[in-house]
Amino acid sequence: NAGVTQTPKFQVLKTGQSMTLQCAQDMNHEYMSWYRQDPGMGLRLIHYSVGAGITDQGEVPNGYNVSRSTTEDFPLRLLSAAPSQTSVYFCASSRRDRNTIYFGEGSWLTVV
Amino acid sequence: AQTVTQSQPEMSVQEAETVTLSCTYDTSESDYYLFWYKQPPSRQMILVIRQEAYKQQNATENRFSVNFQKAAKSFSLKISDSQLGDAAMYFCAYKGNQFYFGTGTSLTVIP
Numbered sequence: 001n002a003g004v005t006q007t008p009k010f011q012v013l014k015t016g017q018s019m020t021l022q023c024a025q026d027m028n029h030e031y032m033s034w035y036r037q038d039p040g041m042g043l044r045l046i047h048y049s050v051g052a053g054i055t056d057q058g059e060v061p062n063g064y065n066v067s068r069s070t071t072e073d074f075p076l077r078l079l080s081a082a083p084s085q086t087s088v089y090f091c092a093s094s095r096r097d098r099n100t101i102y103f104g105e106g107s108w109l110t111v112v
Numbered sequence: 113a114q115t116v117t118q119s120q121p122e123m124s125v126q127e128a129e130t131v132t133l134s135c136t137y138d139t140s141e142s143d144y145y146l147f148w149y150k151q152p153p154s155r156q157m158i159l160v161i162r163q164e165a166y167k168q169q170n171a172t173e174n175r176f177s178v179n180f181q182k183a184a185k186s187f188s189l190k191i192s193d194s195q196l197g198d199a200a201m202y203f204c205a206y207k208g209n210q211f212y213f214g215t216g217t218s219l220t221v222i223p
Contacts, residue, residue: 033211042116042203043213058210088155092211099145099164101211103157 003027006091006104013081013111021076021107023091030096032074036060036087037106043090049074050096081111116206118214125194126222132179133189133217135204146180146187147205150198151216160202163187196221 007022025032033048045058049068063085065077074093078085091104115138125131137146148160163171163180170178175192191198199221204214 035213040121040215042215043211045210048210090157092157098207098211100147100159100162101207106155106157 004091004093004102004104006089006107008107009105010108011110013078013109015081015083015111017081019078019081021078021089021091021109023074023076023104024072025074025091025093025102026072027093027095027102028071029093029102030071031098032068032091032093033058033101034064034066034074034076035090035092036085037090038087046076046089078109083111085109086111116204116212116214118204118217120217121215122218122220124220124222125191125198127194127196129194130190130192131194131219133191133202133204133219135187135189135214137185137187137204137206137212139185139206139208141208143208145207146178147207148176148178148187148189149203149205149213151201151203152199157203161189191219194221196223 004025030051034046035043037043044060047066049055052071055066089107092101094101117136144165146163150158150160161171161173161176177190179188201216201218203216206212
């Protein structure tokens with residue numbers, strides 16, 4: 001039962017570097033999203049996609065890009081990493097009705 | 113915009129006792145879903161329980177139950193017979209057009 005798979009699980013970046021967090025799901029879910037979790041802030045939506053070729057911004061999109069070329073994959077790109085992007089990132093997916101959301105195991109990112 | 117408020121940053125409960133975690137939300141929508149997620153130290157997000165707004169009956173899942181008060185926009189989680197494995201961060205979530213999460217309640221279970 002793969003579900004939602006995120007890689008890498010841990011990453012340390014230097015300020016200004018770019019990187020991509022990978023997310024893949026094998027449940028044929030139309031909806032995918034990226035959240036970041038910061039202490040005392042809960043989970044905040046970065047970007048989301050309702051299907052292949054369609055993406056949209058969430059609550060905190062600045063500094064991040066996404067694309068959705070296939071139903072299965074939804075990578076999150078950090079264009080020029082900043083210490084403020086130090087966080088735990090979660091990818092999630094759900095069916096079109098979005099009545100239940102499934103999370104990956106999280107990616108710990110530290111920007112120094 | 114929808115907001116979800118968890119006013120208890122930390123809670124504790126004696127093992128085998130009952131604890132209630134509070135959640136309120138703000139929305140103008142009539143059709144939505146509410147959730148409680150558990151996040152243990154591993155950080156995995158685990159669905160605990162789900163409530164459809166159109167259902168008046170409160171959802172239950174084994175030792176977990178909710179008190180859903182639609183008019184008051186309140187959605188509390190009751191954990192009965194608390195176990196050490198229940199220790200975690202608990203997030204309340206609202207789903208309308210998008211998912212919105214509260215800031216979480218850290219639950220400690222005292223042996």
